[in-house]
Amino acid sequence: MDRLLSITAGLSILLIVVVLFNIRRAHIRVEYSVSWLGAAVAMLGLSQSPWTLYRLGHLMGIENPALCLLLLLLALLLMVFFRFSVIISDLKDSNIALTQKVGILEYKLNALHEKLESTDRK
Amino acid sequence: MIQARGKAPLMILIPAFNEEGAVGEVIRELHAYHPDLPVLVVDDGSADGTRSVAQKAGADVITVPYHLGLGGCVQAGYRLAFDLGFQYVIRLDGDGQHDPAYVGRILGALQTSGAQMVIGSRYVDGEGEHTSFARGVGIVFFRWFLGLILGKKVHDPTSGFVGVNRQALEVFARSFPLEYPEIEALVVLQRLTFRFEEVPVKMRPRMAGESTITAVRSFYYVLHVLLGVLVNILKYQGSKRRP
Numbered sequence: 423m424d425r426l427l428s429i430t431a432g433l434s435i436l437l438i439v440v441v442l443f444n445i446r447r448a449h450i451r452v453e454y455s456v457s458w459l460g461a462a463v464a465m466l467g468l469s470q471s472p473w474t475l476y477r478l479g480h481l482m483g484i485e486n487p488a489l490c491l492l493l494l495l496l497a498l499l500l501m502v503f504f505r506f507s508v509i510i511s512d513l514k515d516s517n518i519a520l521t522q523k524v525g526i527l528e529y530k531l532n533a534l535h536e537k538l539e540s541t542d543r544k
Numbered sequence: 545m546i547q548a549r550g551k552a553p554l555m556i557l558i559p560a561f562n563e564e565g566a567v568g569e570v571i572r573e574l575h576a577y578h579p580d581l582p583v584l585v586v587d588d589g590s591a592d593g594t595r596s597v598a599q600k601a602g603a604d605v606i607t608v609p610y611h612l613g614l615g616g617c618v619q620a621g622y623r624l625a626f627d628l629g630f631q632y633v634i635r636l637d638g639d640g641q642h643d644p645a646y647v648g649r650i651l652g653a654l655q656t657s658g659a660q661m662v663i664g665s666r667y668v669d670g671e672g673e674h675t676s677f678a679r680g681v682g683i684v685f686f687r688w689f690l691g692l693i694l695g696k697k698v699h700d701p702t703s704g705f706v707g708v709n710r711q712a713l714e715v716f717a718r719s720f721p722l723e724y725p726e727i728e729a730l731v732v733l734q735r736l737t738f739r740f741e742e743v744p745v746k747m748r749p750r751m752a753g754e755s756t757i758t759a760v761r762s763f764y765y766v767l768h769v770l771l772g773v774l775v776n777i778l779k780y781q782g783s784k785r786r787p
Contacts, residue, residue: 518612518722522620525586525608529624533545533604 434466546582560638565752571601615722640751660738664705664745735780
């Protein structure tokens with residue numbers, strides 16, 4: 423159990439460092455790093471508080487705190503993935519609307535150019 | 545640029561993806577029946593000469609910067625038609641399966657029936673030529689499924705030969721199903737208490753190219769449409785006439 427908690431703490435710190443490093447290099451925008459940082463801090467907190475794990479495990483009817491920790495980590499990751507699915511869906515909708523507008527604007531612009539050219543010729 | 549002229553202007557919308565072999569002939573046929581009708585081709589990022597062939601045949605062309613899929617492509621056309629003030633839009637495929645001879649029949653039904661959408665149906669008079677076995681099975685399934693949801697029989701739920709009036713155009717310009725839009729569009733209309741009618745048309749084999757619907761895609765199509773129908777039922781729940 424202690425080893426699992428140490429590994430979890432190590433992974434949490436590694437995740438925080440990797441996310442911060444990527445923010446600094448502008449590979450991740452700050453608003454999209456919040457989910458990962460939140461999950462990493464929650465993992466670190468849980469790994470440093472076996473008492474909380476026992477209490478939560480007891481509440482969920484899980485006697486083994488290691489199993490409880492893994493379930494909580496899974497839940498955290500699922501929440502992060504879900505949030506990113508929502509963000510990707512929004513981005514796709516915006517992208518499609520933008521693409522349609524670009525196509526329509528280009529069409530209108532070409533029509534205007536043709537009209538101007540025909541006016542110039544006259 | 546196409547313009548909405550007259551009291552009840554109609555625009556023809558042709559979504560096209562790699563249809564250089566057929567789209568020109570479709571436009572020429574259309575103009576043979578209706579010489580002054582504005583025709584808009586939405587080129588869905590084709591890699592062939594669809595755009596130039598359509599322009600040479602006398603259509604206006606929007607080219608979207610990347611491949612959006614059928615729904616996104618049709619919605620771009622609906623958006624422009626709505627902005628320009630068209631009262632009716634009739635959509636037909638760029639592969640030549642939809643015979644332009646029936647455009648007048650669909651327009652007539654739109655003007656007289658009071659329905660917001662009119663579907664050109666190859667089954668409404670009992671005929672049903674030019675469809676694959678897999679598509680035929682899908683049509684029978686969705687006919688039954690939509691009958692349960694809509695409370696009305698739809699003979700040809702996957703037909704893309706469709707006319708809409710300005711009320712439906714306003715709804716679809718704002719929100720339109722993206723991948724396989726025909727069936728989901730029917731559900732959206734029903735949730736908004738709009739009406740649709742079917743008129744008999746004959747369809748032909750495609751003039752050129754191949755259908756993009758394979759066996760695997762057919763399976764995906766069914767799952768996608770079922771999920772889409774469910775989503776649209778939930779999305780428009782309790783919002784009658786408020787898209």
